[in-house]
Amino acid sequence: MKSLNxxxxxxxxxxxxxxxxxxxxxxxxxxxxxxxATSTPSSSASGQKxxxxxxxxxxxxxxxxxxxxxxxxxxxxxxxxxxxxPSVSADVSTEINLVREAVSxxxxxxxLVPYSPTALVAPAESxxxxxxxxxxxxSSLNAGAKTFVAVNDVKGAQAIAKWAATFVHxxxxxxxxxYNLSTTSGIDRRNGFESGMKNYPGMKxxxxxxxxxxxxxxxxxxxTLLEQHPNVNVIFGANDRSALGVAxxxxxxxxxxxxxxxxxxxxxxxxxxxxxxxxxxxxLQSPVLEGxxxxxxxxxxxxxxxxxxFEPLPFHIVTYQNYNSATSIAAIRQYLLTYHP
Numbered sequence: 001m002k003s004l005n006x007x008x009x010x011x012x013x014x015x016x017x018x019x020x021x022x023x024x025x026x027x028x029x030x031x032x033x034x035x036x037a038t039s040t041p042s043s044s045a046s047g048q049k050x051x052x053x054x055x056x057x058x059x060x061x062x063x064x065x066x067x068x069x070x071x072x073x074x075x076x077x078x079x080x081x082x083x084x085x086p087s088v089s090a091d092v093s094t095e096i097n098l099v100r101e102a103v104s105x106x107x108x109x110x111x112l113v114p115y116s117p118t119a120l121v122a123p124a125e126s127x128x129x130x131x132x133x134x135x136x137x138x139s140s141l142n143a144g145a146k147t148f149v150a151v152n153d154v155k156g157a158q159a160i161a162k163w164a165a166t167f168v169h170x171x172x173x174x175x176x177x178x179y180n181l182s183t184t185s186g187i188d189r190r191n192g193f194e195s196g197m198k199n200y201p202g203m204k205x206x207x208x209x210x211x212x213x214x215x216x217x218x219x220x221x222x223x224t225l226l227e228q229h230p231n232v233n234v235i236f237g238a239n240d241r242s243a244l245g246v247a248x249x250x251x252x253x254x255x256x257x258x259x260x261x262x263x264x265x266x267x268x269x270x271x272x273x274x275x276x277x278x279x280x281x282x283x284l285q286s287p288v289l290e291g292x293x294x295x296x297x298x299x300x301x302x303x304x305x306x307x308x309x310f311e312p313l314p315f316h317i318v319t320y321q322n323y324n325s326a327t328s329i330a331a332i333r334q335y336l337l338t339y340h341p
Contacts (some may be wrong), residue, residue: 026126049302050080051295052102055113055138055288056095056183060086060213061267062240062287063113065335069291070111078300084106089180089213092119103130110297111291112145113138117184120144132188133301134308135294140310147307149294153188154195156264156283156315157238161196163281163317164234164262171202172233174189175225177246179213189238189264206232211242219252220246226253233259240265243282247273266318266335274320279317289313 053070055063055325067083074081084102086094092115100123102110110127112134114120124144128151136145140143147255164174180186197203206229211218222245226232235250237243243263247270250259256278263270263282273279290313297307316331323332 001114002020007013020261024277038275048080049108050082050083051109051111051132052084052100052105053111053291054095054098055085056115057089057213058087059336060085060089060241061286062265063138065287066098066111066113066291066294069288069293071291072288073292073295077295079108079295089115092116096120096123099127099134103132106130107132109295109302110134111137111142111294114141115139115180116182116185117142129221133298135297135301137232137290137294138259139185146301147297147311148310149290149297149311149313150185150315151263151283151290151315152187152286154192156191156285157192157236158196159315159317160236160262160264160283161193161283162199164236164260165200165203167195167260168203168282169232170200172235172336173204173206173231174230174231174234175206175232176208176236176238177211177218177221177242178208179211179242181210185237193236203234209238211245213239213241215241218242219249220245222246222249223253226250226255226259235259235261237261237263239259239263240267240270243279244273247278251278266332271318271323271332271335274318274323277320279320281317284316284318284328284335286313286315286331286334288334 005240023334051070051074053067069083084098093167095115103126110132114136117140121142121144125143133146134144136148140148148160156159174197176190178186178190207225210311211220235246237246246298250261261276261279263279266282266284270282274282293311300307317328318331320329
């Protein structure tokens with residue numbers, strides 16, 4: 001039987017497909033502020049290991065899907081799950097403090113989505129010195145993490161760039177609405193899309209805007225961009241919030257037959273736009289699998305095993321033409337299982 005092999009973390013494909021087939025929507029995190037934990041860390045008292053998940057934001061749908069994977073694997077292995085996150089993604093100081101608090105609470109392991117690959121290094125190294133392994137997920141750290149579990153953002157962005165350029169016959173103008181250039185994922189998606197487009201000399205780059213993962217900001221940026229550059233025929237929204245803003249702007253301006261919108265990630269809103277044809281294609285990650293594999297990586301770290309520097313996960317290009325295929329349905333289901341922390 002074929003398996004997904006990520007540096008020694010193995011999950012049979014058939015088993016993963018069955019897991020996806022039973023995925024259901026069980027809740028969405030609401031509100032703002034730092035989230036509360038699902039349980040109080042008390043591993044020393046009970047002997048039960050505690051895993052703390054610290055993403056960059058407590059309301060980003062993708063990270064709630066990753067946490068679904070963390071909780072699922074924790075439950076399977078008998079671990080406790082804790083969720084803590086800033087209310088806004090650019091709050092680096094809060095994320096640093098959350099890592100320090102996790103160390104003080106003596107959790108057993110941390111799954112961290114670092115907003116900064118440098119600013120979170122010292123807290124991660126402090127955790128390691130305290131015997132608490134850190135797994136970087138979605139975005140990487142320059143140092144301090146046992147491994148990095150994520151989709152290869154450069155390759156995923158190159159793949160969606162190839163799809164878009166082919167769709168417009170390799171001719172036209174393109175722009176990027178990125179969510180930040182602070183995380184390695186934001187940087188890699190920008191770089192990957194641009195490098196993919198360089199294979200098509202007929203495609204001219206006209207600009208980059210940063211949405212900070214705010215749909216309304218992406219909408220306004222896209223509207224202005226299309227007013228200033230009416231010949232743009234491809235726009236890349238580098239995450240779900242950015243892609244939703246781009247899609248809404250294009251739909252409002254009634255340009256869906258002229259502007260090819262492509263994205264990265266796909267919450268339910270983005271899937272709706274894909275089905276209607278406003279978003280032509282998006283690169284889907286493996287959020288639930290990312291959470292599960294991060295917990296498995298912690299388990300190996302606790303066992304003293306050496307982990308590779310990078311655990312690559314699969315991605316899938318879903319389009320307005322193939323969203324009903326079995327492969328697309330399985331990939332989309334990973335975006336439906338969210339847990340309220």
